[in-house]
Amino acid sequence: MDHVAPDRELTLRRALLSVVAASALTGVLAGLGRLGVLVGWGPTYAFEHGPLLVLGTFGTVIALERAVALARPWGFLAPLLGAVGAVATLAGTSWSPWAATASALALVALNAAIVRRQAVAFTWLMLLGSAVLALGDAGWALGWPVSRAAPTWIGFFVLTIVAERLELSRLAPTPRWATLALVVLASLLALFSFAGALGVEPSMRALGLTMALTAAWQLRYDLARRTLRRPGLPRFAATGVLLGAGWLLLTGALLAWRGWVPAGPLYDAALHGVFVGYVLSMVFAHAPIIFPAVARVSVPFSPLYYLPLSVLHLGLAARMAGDLSGSASLRQSGGVANAVALGLFVLSLVGARYVTRR
Numbered sequence: 001m002d003h004v005a006p007d008r009e010l011t012l013r014r015a016l017l018s019v020v021a022a023s024a025l026t027g028v029l030a031g032l033g034r035l036g037v038l039v040g041w042g043p044t045y046a047f048e049h050g051p052l053l054v055l056g057t058f059g060t061v062i063a064l065e066r067a068v069a070l071a072r073p074w075g076f077l078a079p080l081l082g083a084v085g086a087v088a089t090l091a092g093t094s095w096s097p098w099a100a101t102a103s104a105l106a107l108v109a110l111n112a113a114i115v116r117r118q119a120v121a122f123t124w125l126m127l128l129g130s131a132v133l134a135l136g137d138a139g140w141a142l143g144w145p146v147s148r149a150a151p152t153w154i155g156f157f158v159l160t161i162v163a164e165r166l167e168l169s170r171l172a173p174t175p176r177w178a179t180l181a182l183v184v185l186a187s188l189l190a191l192f193s194f195a196g197a198l199g200v201e202p203s204m205r206a207l208g209l210t211m212a213l214t215a216a217w218q219l220r221y222d223l224a225r226r227t228l229r230r231p232g233l234p235r236f237a238a239t240g241v242l243l244g245a246g247w248l249l250l251t252g253a254l255l256a257w258r259g260w261v262p263a264g265p266l267y268d269a270a271l272h273g274v275f276v277g278y279v280l281s282m283v284f285a286h287a288p289i290i291f292p293a294v295a296r297v298s299v300p301f302s303p304l305y306y307l308p309l310s311v312l313h314l315g316l317a318a319r320m321a322g323d324l325s326g327s328a329s330l331r332q333s334g335g336v337a338n339a340v341a342l343g344l345f346v347l348s349l350v351g352a353r354y355v356t357r358r
């Protein structure tokens with residue numbers, strides 16, 4: 001819930017979102033560079049692709065959204081440090097992992113304050129998610145390669161999104177045992193993602209199984225199943241949520257079956273099944289709701305939003321097919337489509353706002 005933000009705070013929020021945008025653009029161009037598609041300054045940042053998107057972009061946005069929810073000035077330390085980490089990465093410094101770790105620790109404090117205010121399942125799950133992130137980021141700062149910290153990043157995203165959806169699903173009657181089952185699954189997810197990062201066998205397969213079960217829970221109990229019947233923004237958001245849960249189910253099953261391979265096509269499939277299929281789909285689904293709350297810029301619904309959503313999912317299907325069949329060109333076309341979908345989504349948000357203002 002947003003409070004009435006004073007002008008200075010609103011300026012800070014928008015400044016942070018500008019850093020997020022720079023981090024996102026560079027991160028996507030860097031991802032294209034890793035696929036061999038050389039666009040702009042992307043190739044220079046090929047190694048920073050993951051941190052720029054996971055930490056600089058979405059880590060900062062999630063921290064900002066939580067800071068707005070807490071509505072205390074000190075809460076903005078977490079997104080501020082996230083933005084400092086993004087700028088440090090863009091500037092090529094060696095200390096950016098430490099800024100990311102400090103941001104994650106500030107997010108733990110922020111989520112703990114929210115738990116103190118409202119100790120319910122979804123606030124606890126967010127706290128757990130940020131603790132997993134802080135452990136992974138600290139490992140990365142101490143020298144772990146990205147492929148080792150990545151399971152904790154998966155854990156952070158899945159826990160945060162599950163918690164957000166659990167909060168919204170309070171509006172739909174969920175059996176008590178089902179909520180309890182979700183809390184157990186989410187706790188296992190936190191445990192396995194950290195144990196997976198530590199290299200404890202067979203944590204990553206167990207993480208995959210837990211992800212698949214969590215996704216099955218969402219497909220069965222999420223509020224999206226009801227809102228799918230309501231036209232306009234509710235149906236669009238529900239479509240994004242359910243498609244995202246579908247990808248989490250498939251990726252979890254793949255991880256449970258093939259295990260974690262820290263490089264190559266299976267690595268690409270395990271990471272982007274979650275980061276593109278689950279996270280970006282949820283971002284598309286929630287952006288028209290969260291963006292106005294955080295930036296105070298109204299974003300009306302437009303049926304145009306279905307275009308980027310379709311390109312995102314069709315592109316990911318091609319990318320996964322390429323990863324699993326060993327077709328580099330299919331993988332590359334799918335990855336390019338994922339980037340194009342992001343561009344189209346931004347354009348359709350701007351377009352919808354422009355048309356409504358006219």
Ligand code: HEM
Nearest residue numbers: 031032034035050053054146147264265268275335338339
């Ligand atoms: C939108 C288009 C995207 C493209 C074209 C892209 C491309 C790639 C490629 C080619 C790799 C290397 C995989 C390998 O080693 O085989 C990679 C790794 C990775 N990607 Fe993406 N990606 C995209 C989106 C994302 C998003 C949205 C996230 C996170 C939210 C993300 C996070 C990562 C991470 C963490 C790695 C591992 C990096 C490392 O080990 O250094 N990617 N990506």
